[in-house]
Amino acid sequence: MSNADVNIKHPLELDKPRFSIKKPEIRYDKQGDLTDDARVQTALKHFVRDFGAVAATYMESCIHCGMCADACHFYEATKDPKYTPIWKLEPFKQAYKREASPFAFFYRALNLKRKVTVEELEEWQELIYDSCTMCGRCTLICPMAIDISSLVGMARHGMFQAGLVPHELWAVAERAEREGSPLGANADVFKDRCEWLADDHEVTIPVDKEKADVLVSMSSIEIMKFPESIVATAKVLNHMGLNWTFRTDGYEATNFGMLSGNSQWQKDMSMKLINAAIACGAQLLILPECGHAYGAMRWNGANIYGKPLPFKVRHISEFLAGNIQNGKIKVKKIDKSLTFHDPCQVSRRGGATQAPRDVLAGLGVELREMEDTKGMNWCCGGGGGVVTIHRADAIRYQAFQIKMKQVDNTGAEILATSCSNCRQTFDDCQAHFHWDKTMQSLLELVADNLVEE
Structure with a gap:
């Protein structure tokens, strides 16, 4: 189905599938009691x-x-x-x-x-x-x-x-500061989820190892909506035979303190990851498929810490690319066409533009680039906390039609990205427009096509 075949109504005429926070009966777009x-x-x-x-x-x-x-x-x-x-x-x-x-x-x-x-x-x-x-x-x-x-x-x-601050964005930021996660995936929830995922998928998912070479973080969207990402991470790192762990004292990579504008909350969220990595002696902190998590830690982490970080920080796509190229991750070929959506904060703002393409080259797909690709790729419209704000739905859906046209024009069989927030936005807009495209995870594509020795 092409974009022209989609019966697009004005956004206000359509139902609005929501993110996670229910629309309040009364809007509170002011916080506190200042004059x-x-x-x-x-x-x-x-x-x-x-x-x-x-x-x-x-x-x-x-x-x-x-x-x-x-x-x-x-x-x-x-x-x-x-x-x-x-x-x-x-x-x-x-x-x-x-x-x-x-x-x-x-x-x-x-x-x-x-x-x-x-x-x-x-x-x-x-x-x-x-x-x-x-x-x-x-x-x-x-x-x-x-x-x-x-x-x-x-x-x-x-x-x-x-x-x-818009009510919903303030609410998720405040919850992250208070509970450790903007979507309620606190340490106990995360640990329980890892345990049942390990049982269901028969994969080892280490949590709270005292010492590990690699600390892995996740985004709240992955934990709550795309838990397969946790399994995919474990499959890849176990495939490599690495000494790695999740830590309940530092697992949440999303940083709504940064998105909402609270510098202290941003620091608090970043320091949990930094302290957890130091505590287990990690040499590498792997960031998940989350755009703003990449910017918050990769490019702001040392400033927040006040000195150079004592470990390397890499986005999962960078980690996958390097280890596919050096042969430590062995993958099967995918004989299909694919188009890749560049997450703004990872690619344009972060500079990790080539890494996912190196991963896709290793997977052997026929990469069909969108018009205005790589650093100039159009945003999905949900980043920066916008996807959490109910009153922004109408304009967000309008803007997403640019993305729909980009994708449809490639004619690719598979649509993939390396950001769970983008993935969430695509899922929401797919339901809204009854679109026939489903966003897939770059990490999960790798995990599903590992060559077991």
């Missing part, structure tokens, strides 16, 4: 506080060319100028001009930049959270090399401190 004035001051103060010379240069460099608009899937789907990526930072740009720019005194004295209001921040909440996955496509296309995605992350820090 409106205090919310504004807090948001802008924390935004400006994060500024360094590079960020200040970004704010001064925009030439208003509009190229970032054409790079954004939300703008492309709606053609609404408010979704222009750089516009999403307008209140914070005003704060910078008034408070931190070289001419801040004159801006304040002459009132050249008006004060931001709480109503404006409430309006911008949709732009900062609901319609930005921080995918980095706008950053890549910007002729002035403005890292818009990072600036949106800074804006989220301010919004969180001001208590202006």
